[in-house]
Amino acid sequence: MPIEGDAVIVGGGVAGRTAATLTARHGVETYVIDGGDSILRRNAHLENVPGFPAGVNSRLFLDLLGEQAETAGAELRDGRAASVERSTEGLVVETEGGERYRAPYVIAATKNEVGYLDGLDVATVDRGKTFLDTDERGRTSVDGLYAAGRVAGKPHQVAVAAGHGTEVAVTLLEDDERPFYHDWVAPEGYFTGRGREVPPGCEEIDEDEREARERRSIEVMRERFSAPRTDEPNQHPSVEE
Numbered sequence: 001m002p003i004e005g006d007a008v009i010v011g012g013g014v015a016g017r018t019a020a021t022l023t024a025r026h027g028v029e030t031y032v033i034d035g036g037d038s039i040l041r042r043n044a045h046l047e048n049v050p051g052f053p054a055g056v057n058s059r060l061f062l063d064l065l066g067e068q069a070e071t072a073g074a075e076l077r078d079g080r081a082a083s084v085e086r087s088t089e090g091l092v093v094e095t096e097g098g099e100r101y102r103a104p105y106v107i108a109a110t111k112n113e114v115g116y117l118d119g120l121d122v123a124t125v126d127r128g129k130t131f132l133d134t135d136e137r138g139r140t141s142v143d144g145l146y147a148a149g150r151v152a153g154k155p156h157q158v159a160v161a162a163g164h165g166t167e168v169a170v171t172l173l174e175d176d177e178r179p180f181y182h183d184w185v186a187p188e189g190y191f192t193g194r195g196r197e198v199p200p201g202c203e204e205i206d207e208d209e210r211e212a213r214e215r216r217s218i219e220v221m222r223e224r225f226s227a228p229r230t231d232e233p234n235q236h237p238s239v240e241e
Contacts, residue, residue, distance in 0.1 A: 002100035005029045007172065008093045009074075010081045010116070011109030013038035014158050015149025015165035017065040019107050020074035022169035026181050026201060031101055032069065033093060035080035038062055039111065039156070041234045049158050057229045061158075064224065081116040084145070091144055105172050108132060108140075109148045109165065120145065125153065138168035139175075146172060185213075 007023050009016045012034025024030045040046065043058035066076055079095035086092075090104040108117065112129045123133040123141035132140050132147040140147055148154075148168040149161040173181045179200030188206040191198045198204055205213070 002092055002102040003031065005031045005101060005103040007031070007105040007107065008033065008091070008101045008103045009107045009109055009148075010084070010093060011035070011037075011107075011111070011113075011149075011151070012066070012076060013040065013109060013111065013149065014062070014065060014161040015154075015168075016107065016109035017062070017069045017076075018162045018165035019109065019148050019169040019172075020069040020076075021065075021072045022166055022181075022183070023172060024069060024072035024074035025183065026173055026178060027073075028105075028173070028176075029103075030069075030074040031103075032074055032076045033079045033081055033095060033101070034066075034076055035110070036078065037111065037113075040158070042236060044233050046158065058233070059231055060224065060229055081110070083116050083119050085119045086142075105144050105146065105176070107138075107146045107148050107168060107172065108151050111150045114151065117145075127153070137171040138164065139171065 006029040009020050009030065009032045012032050016032055020030050020032045040058040040062045045055050046058040046061055047055035049056060049061065070076060079097055079099060081093055082096045083094045084091055084106060087102065090102050091106045093101045093106060114124060114130050114132060120142045122145060125131045125133045131153040132151055134140050134147050134152045138146045138148055138152055146168050148165045150156060152164065154160050154164050170181060181201040182199050184202045186202060186204050187210065188204045190204055191202070192204060
């Protein structure tokens with residue numbers, strides 16, 4: 001029997017992990033199938049991410065994205081997608097290792113890999129490399145299938161991939177007819193002080209809670225950045241050793 005979920009994200013790079021954070025935060029049971037191929041694993045030092053004026057270790061940044069997705073409730077699974085097929089109850093993703101996942105929604109976030117989607121007859125675009133043909137919000141020609149990041153024809157930059165992963169996740173939530181999703185943590189009274197209900201996906205926190213969350217964020221980041229990473233970047237596979 002396949003593992004049942006609400007959304008399966010194929011690809012554990014920036015777009016995939018960011019999308020997973022957004023879907024999981026809103027209660028969507030999310031699985032990320034990570035083949036370990038993110039281009040960040042090849043990067044020597046990442047210097048184009050907003051908020052890091054001196055850059056950041058790319059493997060650490062990828063790990064932080066994964067930790068954020070898991071904290072939100074997503075489950076990251078090692079594996080590589082072999083196929084995606086339609087069943088009467090949704091889309092079924094099968095990995096090369098034989099694991100099967102079934103969900104009404106799948107987000108492809110696999111850079112330039114699209115062969116595992118051959119069984120769906122999804123529309124593609126050839127620009128020297130094959131990309132999935134999408135609308136302006138990441139929807140493909142197959143109902144329930146979305147594309148995020150490079151595989152949707154977006155530029156390589158980390159900030160672009162993260163932003164597109166976020167947009168595609170929000171699109172999925174809208175298509176699922178979930179309540180408006182704002183994802184805003186506001187100070188106490190921001191909404192209720194104006195006689196408004198707190199919107200879905202938002203919350204108000206008092207000063208004690210705000211200080212506690214800030215202390216926690218400082219502790220986590222201090223721990224994660226306490227020492228240089230010892231793992232080396234992967235080289236491009238075409239480089240001779």
